Amino acid sequence: MAHEHSHQETRIVTGETVERLVDMETAISAVRSAFVDIGSDDAVMPPKTYVDVHAENGDFRAMPAAVDGSAGVKWVNVHPDNEERFGLPTVMGLAIVSDPASGYPLGILDGTTLTRIRTGAAAAVATDALAPTDVSSLGILGAGEQARTQLDAILQVRDLDEVVLSDLDDSAIERFIDAESNRNLSIRPGSPEDVAACDIVSTTTPSREPILRRDWIEAGTHINAIGADAEGKQELETELLTDAAVVIDDWEQCAHSGEINVPVSNGALTEVDLLGTLGAVLTDGTETAADSITVFDSTGLAIQDIAVGSAVFEAAKAEDAGERIDIIGAQQ
Template sequence: MTSSTSHTAALDGQVPDGTRIISAADVREYADMPAIIDGLQSAFRSYEGGDATMPPKSYVDLPEVNGDFRSMPAQVGEGAGVKWVNVHPDNPDRFGLPTVMGLVVYSDPESAYPLAVIDGTELTRFRTGAAAGVATRHLAPPDTDSLGLLGAGVQARTQLAAIATEFDLAEVVVSDLDESAIEAFVDKESHRDCEIVGGTPAELGRCDVISTTTPSRDPILDAEWIGEGTHINAMGADAPGKQELDPAILDSAAVVVDDWEQCSHSGEINVPVADGTFTRADVAATVGEVVTEDRSSLRTATTVFDSTGLAIQDIATAEQLYTAAEDVGAGEMIDIVSS
């Protein structure tokens, strides 16, 4: 491990001595969830105020292999960069690889020097959890002490990590079609100072906050199960046709989106938008508006945060990871760009 010129110094005109490779293991070691949540909140605020740049996500569709690539560029805070990520559902069976993999190239806007290449798969997991942390911070009931998790996979764990940063949880209820996944989740999270139990989707309705993280194309959470004032983080839908919530929930809730174009295309609202029962006028706010303006009145309503994931989140998270790794000289330094 080699130390490099600091990020601040790079912005002052000094060229770093290489590009830092930050692996998945490094991301897990140096990701600081409270710092990422704060960084994402600042990024949402910057984007809302016009102080960040985020061109539309672009797709390279590969129907012949049942997959696609997605390019997500942005500039926010002290960094700029792009996430190159794939979605190949057949990967686990065909190649023993994850469905989703990614890399983030993180650059200094002043010199354009590539400061880091970061594992985007782990980064995405943390920034997705942190986005729910930001929304829950601003939209959940002030006395929140219970969390329901629909889905018991890796993203459910980062949802718990983020929301437990914002609220002292007494109870976590987790539901999944796979009972062994629930058992594994409870075992892995047993270190937490709260009760963690398995439950049915209907039993999640008693919780103050619910996070959904499944790839379902059929609604799972029924409107009649959801109590007034519940906050829902709808995180699972990421492609046309996917939905986890009974559309009646959206009809009665204050819906907050991260980005209308992305959400209407592939977020939780995409199906009702496609059939004409949900329009842009039905959106209560963007998450940028929620963190910038006084929207405290929403805390008394049932709220849904439709999160598709924005490039500004990736770059804000990359900034935290790069700074943390640089501070301790973590990651391998390589020369990619010749001076």
């Protein structure tokens, strides 16, 4: 009888609770497993859909997926003028996690915190797969929220003793250094060229003009290209991308709005020039030469959101965190 399911409820989990319930180690493990699933064709992920709101200089993205016994969708916005106009973050979002068996909505989670954590986790998975093991320095371009998450995530997979940070805004660098001062490593500001001299580099800016130059980067460097998320954005000089072994999260997304979108649109880079997707690298065990420059082009996949979102939901259920509501209403 249908009514015996009427006790089902939907759990609402705030960003603060998401942050408390999922540590970076758990997120990295969930994201690695999601990339392996997509690499083995064990996950379902339709393309990300963009909804442009030109009048407000913003857009929404809908990101559905089914992975590892979970299904869901993330609805996320990117409104660059938000801080100025409304005192709100540029990026916000919600994730809905559903029961694949019945379709019942199990959880509604803050997708803002989720996005930040899973983006860091993906860079850690890529760094672990592609960077040499004996690295000691991380250079970060851009000192915002994602910069801190990059540090947190990459420290889970590599032992670092030095961080070099570059940002146009000195106060952002000061805030970063204050926030991370309890870590046992040296953090210092530097130029983009100083950042490029590090063993691992993560770029997290919204730049439309390449900042990192090919001739600054030495053999064996691994770069996480995180910032580019729209047509026309590019942080790495095209020559750096054509010389490197480039690993992408998803061809459609990266060609449309990832780090490679500009060289792809002008024909300087094609799909055959790439090493492959991160899922393929993890499942095929693709090796890169020790002296190659490696680049991970991260646009962010729905499978990452749903895998980490599902881990958050399970943790919330285990300790009865969040607010439970009967959002569907009594079943007839």
